[in-house]
Amino acid sequence: MKKRAQFATRLGVIATTVGSAVGLGNIWRFPFEAGAHGGGAFLLIDLFFIFVVGVPVVCAEFIIGRHTGSNVRGAFRALTPNKAWGAIGYLGLFASVMILSFYSVVAGWTMEYVYQSLSGFGGVSSVEGLHGRFDSFATSDWRPLGWTIAFLFINYVILSRGVEKGIEKMSNVMMPLLFVILIVFCVNSITMPAAGKGLRFLFSPDFSEISPKVVLSAMGQAFFSLSLGLGCLITYSSYFKRDTPLLRTAGVMASLDTLVAVLAGVIIFPAVFTFGMEPAAGPKLVFEILPSIFSRMPLSMMWSTLFFLLLFLASLSSTISMSEICIAYLTDEHGMSRRKATIINIATAMILGGLCALSFGSLGDFTICGMTLFNLFDYVSSNILLPVGGMAISIFVGWVLDKSIVRRELTPTNCSAISRLMVASVIFCLRYVAPVCIALVFIYGLL
Numbered sequence: 546m547k548k549r550a551q552f553a554t555r556l557g558v559i560a561t562t563v564g565s566a567v568g569l570g571n572i573w574r575f576p577f578e579a580g581a582h583g584g585g586a587f588l589l590i591d592l593f594f595i596f597v598v599g600v601p602v603v604c605a606e607f608i609i610g611r612h613t614g615s616n617v618r619g620a621f622r623a624l625t626p627n628k629a630w631g632a633i634g635y636l637g638l639f640a641s642v643m644i645l646s647f648y649s650v651v652a653g654w655t656m657e658y659v660y661q662s663l664s665g666f667g668g669v670s671s672v673e674g675l676h677g678r679f680d681s682f683a684t685s686d687w688r689p690l691g692w693t694i695a696f697l698f699i700n701y702v703i704l705s706r707g708v709e710k711g712i713e714k715m716s717n718v719m720m721p722l723l724f725v726i727l728i729v730f731c732v733n734s735i736t737m738p739a740a741g742k743g744l745r746f747l748f749s750p751d752f753s754e755i756s757p758k759v760v761l762s763a764m765g766q767a768f769f770s771l772s773l774g775l776g777c778l779i780t781y782s783s784y785f786k787r788d789t790p791l792l793r794t795a796g797v798m799a800s801l802d803t804l805v806a807v808l809a810g811v812i813i814f815p816a817v818f819t820f821g822m823e824p825a826a827g828p829k830l831v832f833e834i835l836p837s838i839f840s841r842m843p844l845s846m847m848w849s850t851l852f853f854l855l856l857f858l859a860s861l862s863s864t865i866s867m868s869e870i871c872i873a874y875l876t877d878e879h880g881m882s883r884r885k886a887t888i889i890n891i892a893t894a895m896i897l898g899g900l901c902a903l904s905f906g907s908l909g910d911f912t913i914c915g916m917t918l919f920n921l922f923d924y925v926s927s928n929i930l931l932p933v934g935g936m937a938i939s940i941f942v943g944w945v946l947d948k949s950i951v952r953r954e955l956t957p958t959n960c961s962a963i964s965r966l967m968v969a970s971v972i973f974c975l976r977y978v979a980p981v982c983i984a985l986v987f988i989y990g991l992l
């Protein structure tokens with residue numbers, strides 16, 4: 546068997562897994578979902594799902610991936626003769642293409658906004674003017690479509706050249722820079738006139754806002770944000786080394802991921818209330834608010850360009866991890882060349898992503914179950930497919946997989962009493978907490 550590629554350094558492992566997790570999910574999706582679902586109440590439930598359900602399931606994916614050193618489909622085949630479990634692999638492949646499609650549309654918006662920032666938003670600086678610009682862009686069909694295709698083409702170029710070098714190097718530089726710039730914007734936002742109102746909206750939960758729908762959305766957000774439930778982390782951990790500490794990597798990844806989402810909330814909500822916007826404005830929220838924030842900062846063009854460039858790069862490191870699921874599957878299982886596998890993955894996403902891009906314009910009236918294609922892809926993948934995948938993975942590792950494999954993979958070499966306790970808690974969560982919580986949310990949220 547050919548030797549599998551590996552991430553070169555421990556920093557590389559963290560930076561690439563965080564690179565997959567941190568992206569539009571934190572900076573674009575979290576604020577608009579929290580805005581639409583009660584702010585603080587949503588954040589609280591999201592945190593529960595990230596740390597109590599998410600981290601153990603991240604560990605489960607890591608265990609499967611590193612132990613088998615294989616793609617999603619091959620991993621289950623290697624671990625069990627029972628074909629039914631293999632369905633998890635197919636579900637993951639399907640979800641990854643769905644997410645890649647609508648995600649690329651928003652990543653395309655970030656490219657348009659780099660361009661708009663460089664051109665000073667055509668000299669427009671009023672809040673109303675900037676909001677109007679987003680609407681006229683998103684409904685214009687050709688421009689969003691063009692950017693979606695351009696974004697996916699960039700993915701193609703990077704992906705067809707192989708995993709380790711490019712992604713690892715890019716993430717090592719980009720992630721720290723993204724943190725620094727987010728902190729600068731936070732400082733700017735908390736000096737805004739309605740900062741108190743915005744921060745209260747985000748941090749003080751109003752329990753009367755909690756409903757089955759809010760819980761379902763917060764669970765979906767947690768899975769989406771952690772890149773969880775579709776085998777992305779199985780695929781990435783198949784490139785981990787034997788001495789990569791799985792539990793610690795999962796903890797660091799979840800903490801940094803959450804931090805970025807919270808920072809994004811701290812940037813957005815003070816501005817939402819200062820500019821008199823609706824927190825429930827939906828997918829356009831962040832793209833309307835951010836330029837307004839930048840326009841009142843000194844050196845606005847520089848900040849705005851830098852921010853959208855970083856957001857674009859953060860999206861790129863996430864989409865690369867999504868595509869890797871399919872590419873590893875097609876190359877390992879069907880013996881395809883990397884180039885051919887990449888073409889199939891990206892071409893499919895271009896067709897579906899193109900349709901999603903038009904959802905804001907000429908396909909705006911085409912709805913299924915009351916949702917445009919873009920919203921449908923987002924809803925079905927995040928709120929249904931990822932949690933179903935996560936539940937199946939937790940049951941598999943908690944109940945089916947040989948306990949000695951689970952313990953061996955999770956237990957670090959210099960094992961203390963605390964780490965033994967942590968390992969036991971993770972196993973407990975995988976067996977009972979995660980499957981029961983996810984099942985309950987489905988029963989209440991979807992009925």
Ligand code: PFF
Pocket residue numbers: 565566567568569570571641644769770771772773775777863864866867
């Ligand atoms: N976690 C990414 C984000 O928050 O932007 C999105 C994502 C990446 C979802 C990779 C799924 C995935 F496989």
